[in-house]
Amino acid sequence: MSLRIVVCVKYVPDATGDRHFAEDLTTDRDAVDGLLSELDEYAVEQALQISDEADDAEVTVLTVGPEDARDALRKALSMGADKAVHVDDEDLHGTDVFGTSKVLAAAIEKTGYDLVVCGMASTDGVMGVLPAVLAERLGVPQVTLLSEVSVADGKVTGRRDGDAATENLEAALPAVVSVTDQSGEARYPSFKGIMAAKKKPVEELDLDDLDLDGDDFGLEGSWTAVDEANARPPRTAGTVVKDEGEGGKQLAEYLAGQKFL
Structure with missing residues (x-):
């Protein structure tokens, strides 16, 4: 079985x-301009490596987003993924991570899966x-923040590198994993891959296709909200210390004044 x-x-x-930010x-x-999240490129790369090692495997890339989000899918397809699923619905505008996870879970269950791979953030x-x-929504184990991941004998195994220790983890499939930016550089799409991506299938879904109610999503349906946002203040020129014999003293006084010393 694949x-x-x-x-x-x-x-x-x-x-x-x-x-x-926009007015809302x-x-x-x-x-x-938009693009495929760099941290998700690592997830695509690890999925492709697992697929290459398997006897029979299929890699599907899935996104929730507006029409332009197809560009992210095309990038992943040009890297080597087999097919894509795009969930696009006007009622999703402003949906937070909790609502997005509900949509993703429904799309994943509809697509069918053994392993879900995500970027770290x-x-x-x-x-x-x-x-x-x-x-949690899928009801399967999670093995997150992996710098190394592999699949064999119905299990996913991986290594998580922390500041003070390294953990070796495993979980039975089906499972969800996330990989870090230390898992290996993502491959660059070849010209052949870019041309092939144009012919790979991209399935379009909306909330009705997933049997989800639009009232549960968007700004009104989100569990979190942004109440206020202010633009970052412009950067100032800062303090310039010219060394005319007492540069070191001036620098020390400045650092002391900022309580760095």
């Missing part, structure tokens, strides 16, 4: 762009809780 791997990916605003205090995605929200919440 090993069914689902990779959850996110389309995020480019961190190098001028990001800000959601991220203004129209004002900045998104590069926009940076919450890092979605893999755990998703595992």
Whole structure:
């Protein structure tokens, strides 16, 4: 039986762009270019490596987002994923991580899975809780923050590297795992992969397809809310210390004044 791997990916605003909030205090995605979250590229890479090692495996990439989120799916398909699922519905605008996890869980169950692979966090929200919440909704084990992961004999095993210790973990399939940015560099899509991605299937789903009620999502249905947001203050020129014989003394006085010494 084929090993069914689902990779959850996110389309995020480019961190190098001028990001800000819209009037409803959601991220203004129209004002900045978007791309596949860099941390999710590691998840795609690990899924592809597991697939390469398996006798028979299929990698599906899944995202929840607006129409432009297809670009994230195409990037993952060009890396080597086999097919994609895109959940897009106007009622999802403003949905928080808890609502998103509910949509992902429904889409994953509809698609079918043995292993779900996630990045350690998104590069926009940076919450890092979605893999755990998703595992809870699916009712399966979670093995998170792995720097090494493999699948064999109906189990997923991995290594989690902490500041003071390393843990070797395992769980029976089906399971949810998340991988860190230490798990290995993601492959760069080849020209052949980019061309092949154009012919790979992308299934479009909405909330009705998943038997979900739109009232449970969006800004009104979210468990969390942003009440206020202020722009970051512009950077100042700072203090310049010119060394004309007493530079070291001036620097020490400045550091002491800032309570760094």
